[in-house]
Amino acid sequence: MIRVLLVDDEELVRSGLRLILEASGDIAIAGEARDGAEALSAVRRLRPEVVLMDVRMPVMDGLTAARHLLAESEPPKLIMLTTFDLDEYVHEALRLGAVGFLLKDTPPRELASAVRTVAGGQAMLSPSVTKRLISSYADRAPSRAQAARKQLAALTGREEDVIRALARGLSNAEIGRELRLTEATVKAHVSRVLAKLGLANRVQAAILVHDADLA
Structure with a gap:
């Protein structure tokens, strides 16, 4: 229970x-x-x-x-x-x-x-609710956007592909189909991205992408 x-x-x-x-x-x-x-x-x-x-x-x-x-x-x-x-x-x-x-x-x-x-x-992180509302209320001040982009610069090209897809509300399986990766590989990428960026979960990762105006 x-x-x-x-x-x-x-x-x-x-x-x-x-x-x-x-x-x-x-x-x-x-x-x-x-x-x-x-x-x-x-x-x-x-x-x-x-x-x-x-x-x-x-x-x-x-x-x-x-x-x-x-x-x-x-x-x-x-x-x-x-x-x-x-x-x-x-x-x-x-x-x-x-x-x-x-x-x-x-x-x-x-x-x-x-x-x-x-x-x-x-x-x-549902595309129909969470993503839309995060996007609507995200504070995209130039200083915040610049800081977010600087933080994301630590990612590899594939990791950036994964976090952008994640920010659109896609599940691991959906990201895998879009990027032609196995679900296990996507899960590993997501874990590595969160650790590299010092984030607690997928929602914080999505917010960071929105702050950088990259979603």
Whole structure:
């Protein structure tokens, strides 16, 4: 069972998420929290694998809580919940190391699938949602773009091909088909790229490509 902590100041939202996820059969709700401060305490007490957390909450907002959670030695996988008007905050959360985000109107099947995806160690980078929103809110100031390009210059030509495809939201299998590589080879390239660039996950890699305006 995948143990999930739900963090949202609205009880109705938490109840809905609980019903959807528990109906999946392989996801258990480890606990609930009403704000970021409660979430920090609950994570340390309950040790969930995945935290599903809203961005805007009283006492401590989701972004502040994310900064604390992701600084832990063994942080849980973090998915931010948001609406379109809050995406600039989610973009910052992704920079901190969150593995993705969901819109609050995400269909039930996709919600459960997203939890399984991040619990399995993969970042959520869907071309239809994540890539578009990262692209929309990425800060492409000249200084940031220049710094991003300088960082990417450390990659080989093949590694750059892989990270560009990754930034478009392609899976390892899709990247392999496009670049005519085996899935195992793509996986090795992705791991090497993340290590070389000092990045935590695929989402941070995609953000770096967008910052460099190379996507």
